[in-house]
Amino acid sequence: MKITLPHLGNVYLAAKALFDGLNVDYVIPPLNSNSSLEIGSFYSPEEICLPFKIMIGNYIQAIEQGADTVILTGSCGPCRFGEYCEMQMNLLKKLGHELQFIVIDSPGDIGIKELYNRINKISLSSNLTKYEQIKALFNAVKVMKLIDEIEARAHYLAGYEKIKGECKRVLNSAKRDALNCNNPTAMIKLLTSYKNKINSIEVNTNINPIKIAIIGEIYTIIEPFSNLYIEEKLMEYGVSTKRRLTPSWWVKNTALVPTKLNSLDIKRGAKEYLSHQIGGHARECVGEAVLAYEEGFDGAIQIFPMGCMPEIVSKAILPQVSKDKNFPIMSLVVDEMTGEAGYVTRIEAFVDLLERRRYNALSRC
């Protein structure tokens, strides 16, 4: 059994730590690129959303490297993501690939026993004891948390750095070196040292950079390829960005959902505009926009794939938030046809607008 999983931001590092720790055979698909998107959109139904297409590209590229099992999380919310597993299974079967899917679904829907069976499929392929397996899982979560922290810090400090491009350089070398580690404990040690490194970057505390919150659909904001590396671009412009939704946030949030204690601040922020959970991360999107305003950000950028049902609802609400709080919010829709030049122009224009609002009294006319 050779396990693979679709890409989602930096999750591949945590997955690598997990599989190395479990001592099972695995393939990390090549990082997302135009070729994975091309393969994916060639085989996928036309109307499905962008994440589906990129994921199909990942699977096919992983199959080329010998993968035969896919791990995928599921959901039973009203968003389309929950149906991905069934459609992707059928699609790959039609293409003649015998791929086994292990769908980690919520126990409320498939039953705790079935969930246990599915997880067992993975753990049986490892020859380690249960204790060591659980330890590997904890190590993987630790890796995920560390890389998310490093990334968040780098994105935020990019506006303050003294040597231009320092944050980006440290972040990229952290990712590159982590991928070369073949041992979870070594990876944790490496990432901890990088965390110290990023925290000790020389900063100029006198400047007050433009701060933008990145909000929207979870896949398109976490996976840098799908949003045309927006965070990297903003780092180059010397803009500080903050994104609340990260893989480690997702893990924590999902674990806390039964207790209803998950993301209380976001819920409070969204209460005035969208008080119900409508699926996907629409409520989070609205809540984050309000929180970004309260935290003194200059603006927010919402990103979602074309046709995303929950985000269309939040897109309808955001102009009202923007009007009430006098807080600029821009919505960007991405799909496989998004052209980079037009996209960059919009981002630049938005950053310009935020700068002028701050320094120019005209905005108060």
Added chain:
Amino acid sequence: MKVGFPKGFLYFKYYPFFKNFFNELGAEIITSEDTNKKILDEGVKYCVDEACLPIKLFHGHVASLRDKCDVILIPRIMQIRKREYICPKFCGLPEMILNTLPDVPRAITTPFYAVSASKLYSFAMEAGQEITNSKAAIKRAFRTAIFEQNKFKTGIKNENYSINVALVGHPYNLYDNFINMNLVKKLNNLGVGVITEESINDELIDNEVKKLYKRPFWTFARNSYGFAVHSHKNKLVDGIIYISSFACGIDSVIVELIKDNIGESPFMILKVDEHTGEAGLDTRIEAFVDMLERRVLIENNTSSLG
């Protein structure tokens, strides 16, 4: 008191309930006109661009009602079957409207769960408070409304036609004749009978759905899939027509699932949006019917390859 009731979405399935409930409470129900060009234009003007046609039309209906009533009913229909949803946009519909349309009167946006009598009753209690304070009156109105709703049956089942098609899709696309441009009438005129999902037993749908790896969590997806696959397997129809609104997330999934499970059976997807031209639609329907006629009447099921 005048309660506005927009004629969009699940109006076509549940209007007896809402109408009788508010009438019994002593309110006057004002429904919007049948969907027309003016309503469409109003809807397109206000609604967020990415939304689907039915959402835009609903915005138009609310816009046309807003100065004619004191309270407007924007049903937030969350669930009509257990552990199933309709669509994320349904759950957030009131917010979408209240945040984009200006000058909307007070709105009733109580979440509507039709999964059990007690859940429905709590909807009635909360929504009824907007009209009257008498709990007894609400209870009485609720009973009448449920009684009337249960008497009401939707669904089309034409008989005595030599060719029959299954008409599949969301109810608000099937029963709003502006959206589907009188599709049923057109098919009947061409000598084709139509049957819809309501004409087969719920258990038959369940049997089909059980075979899927993942239980569909959208009620209409479940119905459409179960009905289409069942009618194909049992040869109830000669072909299947699916009406889908452009950019509908649910349809993008369900059409694929149906395609995978009906083999070579004739299947046509009619995409509708605010630009759909009637002539093009007519041509496609005629071509599809021609094809069905040849399959059924002339070739008599022999292979075209000889």
